[in-house]
Amino acid sequence: MAEYQVAVLPGDGIGPEVMEQSVRVLKAATTSSEHQFNYHFGKIGGAAFDAFGEHFPLETKSICEQSQAILFGSVGGPVSESHLERWKNCEANSILALRKTFGLFANIRPAKVYADLAELCPLNPRLVHSGIDVIIFRELIGDIYFGEHCQYTDNQLRQARDIAHYDEKQIADIAHKAFQAAMLRKKQLISVDKANVLATSKLWREIVTEVAKDYPEVNLQHMLVDNCAMQLIANPAQFDIIVTSNLFGDILSDAAATLPGSLGLMPSASLSHSGIGLFEPSGGSAPELAGKNVANPIAQILSGAMMLRFAFSMEQQAHSIEHAVEKTIKQGIRTVDIALEGEPVVSTSEMTDKIIENL
Ligand code: NAD
Numbered sequence: 001m002a003e004y005q006v007a008v009l010p011g012d013g014i015g016p017e018v019m020e021q022s023v024r025v026l027k028a029a030t031t032s033s034e035h036q037f038n039y040h041f042g043k044i045g046g047a048a049f050d051a052f053g054e055h056f057p058l059e060t061k062s063i064c065e066q067s068q069a070i071l072f073g074s075v076g077g078p079v080s081e082s083h084l085e086r087w088k089n090c091e092a093n094s095i096l097a098l099r100k101t102f103g104l105f106a107n108i109r110p111a112k113v114y115a116d117l118a119e120l121c122p123l124n125p126r127l128v129h130s131g132i133d134v135i136i137f138r139e140l141i142g143d144i145y146f147g148e149h150c151q152y153t154d155n156q157l158r159q160a161r162d163i164a165h166y167d168e169k170q171i172a173d174i175a176h177k178a179f180q181a182a183m184l185r186k187k188q189l190i191s192v193d194k195a196n197v198l199a200t201s202k203l204w205r206e207i208v209t210e211v212a213k214d215y216p217e218v219n220l221q222h223m224l225v226d227n228c229a230m231q232l233i234a235n236p237a238q239f240d241i242i243v244t245s246n247l248f249g250d251i252l253s254d255a256a257a258t259l260p261g262s263l264g265l266m267p268s269a270s271l272s273h274s275g276i277g278l279f280e281p282s283g284g285s286a287p288e289l290a291g292k293n294v295a296n297p298i299a300q301i302l303s304g305a306m307m308l309r310f311a312f313s314m315e316q317q318a319h320s321i322e323h324a325v326e327k328t329i330k331q332g333i334r335t336v337d338i339a340l341e342g343e344p345v346v347s348t349s350e351m352t353d354k355i356i357e358n359l
Contacts, residue, residue, distance in 0.1 A: 002035045004312060007067040009044040009060065011094070013285025014295040015073025016047075021297035021352035022071065022304045025324075028356045029308070029317045040067060045075025045094045045285075049086050055093035061101065064276070069311035070098065071304060072280035078287045095280075099140065104270035104278055105170070106177045107138040107249065108306070111256035111266065113236075114329050117338055120261025127236065132259055134232075134239040135185075137178040138249025140270060142170040143200070145246055166200045166245065171207040177271060178243035179215040184315060185240055187218045192228045192244040192252065204245060225252070232256055257282055262337040264296025267303035269310050279307040293347045296335040298325055301355060324358035331358075 010019035023039055030037055042060035043051050052059065055075070064070050075094045077087040098104070113121045113132035121128045147163030175191070182189045191208045193201035205222055212220045223231070225248045231238065232255055244252060260266055263283030270278045281299030289295045302325060309318035329338075333354045336345045346354070 004035055004037050004069070005067040006037055006039050006307070007060075007064045007070045008039050008041045009064075009070060009072050010041070010047070011045040011073040011075040011285065012047055012077060012090075013074060013287045013290040015045075015075070015285055017291070017293060017348055018281070018295055018297040018300035019071070019073045021348060022300040024352055025301045025321060025355055025359070026304045026308070028359055029305075029321050030314070033314065033317060035312065035314070039071075044072070045090050046077055046086050048094075049090070055090050056097045064098070064102070068276060069307045070102075070276065070278045071307060072098070072278055073300065074281060074283065074285040076285045076287075091284075098278055099270065102276050102278065103141070103272045103274065105139065105141045105273065106174050106271040107140045107253075108135060108177075108181070108269040108271070108310070109138070109253045109257070109266070109282060110135040110268075110302075110306075111253075111259050113259050113261070114265075114326060116329050116332075117261060117265075119340060120338060121259050122261070123233065123236070123259065127234075128259075130237060132236045132239075134236060134256060135181065135241050136249055136253040136256060137174060137181065137241065137243040138253055139166075139170060139174040139244070139246050140249075141246070142166050143246035164198070164200045164247070166203055168203065168207050171204050172211050173273070175208045175211040175243060176214075178241055179211060179218055182218045182241050183215060184309075188240045189218050189220050190228070190239060190242050191220060191222050192225050192242055192248055193222065194225050194248070195222070196224060200245065208243065228252060229255065232259075262296060264299050264335065264337045265302075266299050267301075267306050269303070269306040271310060275311075277307065277311045279303040279311070293349060294336050294345075295348050296337050297348050297352050298335075298355075301325060301352070320359055321355075324355045327358040328354045 010016040042063040115131040118128040144164035151160040195201040266282035305318040305321035308314040
């Protein structure tokens, strides 16, 4: 029997209550497998600050280092309290520190519009009636964010420049992750760049085309980022998997995040070379909902499914959780964030009960 160690970092706000539900679902989905999961709880964010005086204490780092996956809740307090010591730089000290410590280079963000929740999508229902299911693979540690940033005055003119840089390995690494995911889905991949202008994009296109030779079954297409932005609004159902650079991925994945209608539905994953992955909801700590048992646990539960798929190659169990979520939505079970006016709502734990029933 294989034994797996999972670091569980619930964090702040709704983190602890949705995390509890995610672990319940993971336990239910993996009981009959030949793998044993050991969950090790650690503090992060404001919760860690209270106990250790810092947002990402050594004790938490050590729990993560001894694990194969990190299940992360969310950190941060009310935006109006962000000046307080407890919350100052909380997100950067926690999530960015984790990214840096573990070299998380591939960010994966699905944006799924369930046909039964099409009315939540801000787009015309005509575009959404059969659902949208796109996953964006974003390179996370290269590009313009990590090059030289410089602001200066020359010729009495204030000027600035930011350097974008990629090497072929960085591009190939994220491309392989996206092609591997495409093999598990529709075998379609759209690579997004700005190869008509940028040198980094020309290299991007060259390398992605080379990597494609390892995946002859996958249909690769290239799309310019400006066209992709338009297509995500005009015809989002055409996309299955998108792979793109850090800057374009940042913008496109936030645009795609508006489609499902609630952050409570949206999981994400970040992968490293060493094998450890971080799995977390796309949203934040929603402090106004904390402690009320009303938050939507689906984003955290689907983050657990992504963990099974990407950290432990347990595709069948990951799929069974996703299927149970879809079935629960189909049955009309709604937390308050996804309920239409007048629809009955369930609590965080009741939503999870139904999902476990449907597993
Ligand atoms: P937020 O994502 O917490 O909330 C935005 C909106 O989405 C709110 O209306 C909230 O109620 C709703 N929402 C989010 N998750 C939900 C869920 N599971 N169920 C139902 N509704 C949900 O963003 P914010 O309000 O801008 O930030 C709150 C705090 O979260 C801040 O301290 C911010 O820094 C932090 N934050 C943390 C992360 C992270 O931990 N990765 C990410 C983003 C924001």
